[in-house]
Amino acid sequence: MKTDARAAGFSEVRLTRVNDHLQENYIDTGRIHGCQVLVARKGCPALFESYGLKDAERGLAIADDTIFRIYSMTKPITSIALMQLYERGLFQLNDPIHRVIPEWRNHRVYVSGEGASMKTEAAKVPMTFRHVLSHCSGLTYGNSPHPVDQEYQRLDVRRSDGETLNSFVQKLAAVPLRYQPGEKWLYSLATDVCGYLVEAMSGLPFDEYLQKYIFDPLDMTDTAFHVCPEKLDRFAANYQRRKDKTLKLIDAPEHSAYRHKPDFVSGGGGLTGTTRDYYRFCEMLRGGGQLDGVRIIGSRTLNLMTQNHLPRGYDLTEMAMGSFSETAYEGVGFGLGFAMTLGKVESGQVASGDYYWGGAASTIFWVDPLEEITVVFMTQLMPSATFNFRGQLKNIIYGAIED
Secondary structure (H helix, E strand, O other): OOOOOOOOOEOHHHHOHHHHHHHHHHHOOOOOOEEEEEEEEOOEEEEEEEEEEEEOOOOEEOOOOOEEEOHHHHHHHHHHHHHHHHHOOOOOOOOEHHHOOHHHOOOEEEEEOOHHHOEEEEOOOOOEHHHHHOOOOOOOOOOOOOHHHHHHHHOOOOOOOOOOHHHHHHHHOOOOEOOOOOOOEOOOOHHHHHHHHHHHHHOOOHHHHHHHHHHOOOOOOOOEOOOOHHHHHHEOOEEEEOOOOOEEEEEOHHHOHHHOOOOOOOOOOOOEEOHHHHHHHHHHHHOOOEEOOEEOOOHHHHHHHOOOOOHHHOOHHHHEOOOOOOOOOOOEEEOOOOEEEOOHHHHOOOOOOOEEEEOOOOOEEEEEOOOOEEEEEEEOEEOOOOOOHHHHHHHHHHHOEOO
16 A cells, blocks of 8 residues: 655654554564554555564464454444444434334343342333444443343353344343443443344345445455455464463464354454455545445434434543443543544543544554544454553654644
8 A cells, every 4th residue: 555644744754653663662572463553644545554473373474464353343334334224214313222123122220139139120211223322222241240241141142153143132132231221331232233233124134234335335355254265364363461461372363263154243343354444444434424436324424423422411431331441431422333532631632523443452443534534553462451552643643743
């Protein structure tokens, strides 16, 4: 990919600090084995660099076309897919989910206790499409010691082979909600529910819908829920940071479950893809919903999605339960599939008005409509909270703007 920092309005010298920072502080120190970053402004790529290895065990370097697990960076794609159906008039944001999943009509809400002695109450309002798109639904990830999460585990709610989107939502019908819909924010399985809603309302299998209405139109040729055999040599290994700060291989490409098409296509975290592919998705967002003359989502709909939908204009410090997510909370709001920076001072960030998300293997992206900046960062390190790549890269990138 051809890059031109000056044409994009950056100082070449100052933008190369990205290279120095990643190489000296992460690759040379062994904190990560490898990464890739793409910075663009006004549609002009300014920096596209690869550092280190995609597979340390085999000594393979990251290349331009390396395929990464993007995990929760799947969520914005799923959210765009669901809002395409909004544009077809198939639902309103305040419609109850039980219109599509009748079994959810009588969801109960946790009050106290656990197991057989658990006390619940009726939901004050039904869970809506807005709630599942903004993680204000009352659903959880089912992986904590809380009594509600113990019910997820008892009922074997999972996103793995043997499960389908339909069986998944049927199990969720029997799980009590963690809180009253709309009253809190909790990162959850809600976007996987969005994937089911796309499938149910469109009449297409979820993965086929994404291929037809997002991946093919955007020429995202390497984005999929599995890595086909002819592309496996491009697939990066995935690593986990041990307590002693060394790296442990947790998913080798040659043995990975991603080699096979899954039974459960996870709209919340199942996709793999390249930096180039995700850049095209982000450039579509920066372009107000279109790229290269192809419209994916209406500009007004996208504007609605990237507004803060938390009640009373709150930020996440006032709404969030728990600390597990892909964002800091101070000065940050949440819309329909995206977090956004509400204020520079409150967030301690040099920019505001950008929207973004990340993935469990420390991948990140953001789009800044005001500065016309798109950034995609890929690596394969779990957990994602290990290093603040977004904050560090933001400081360097915005500090390099010249015009």
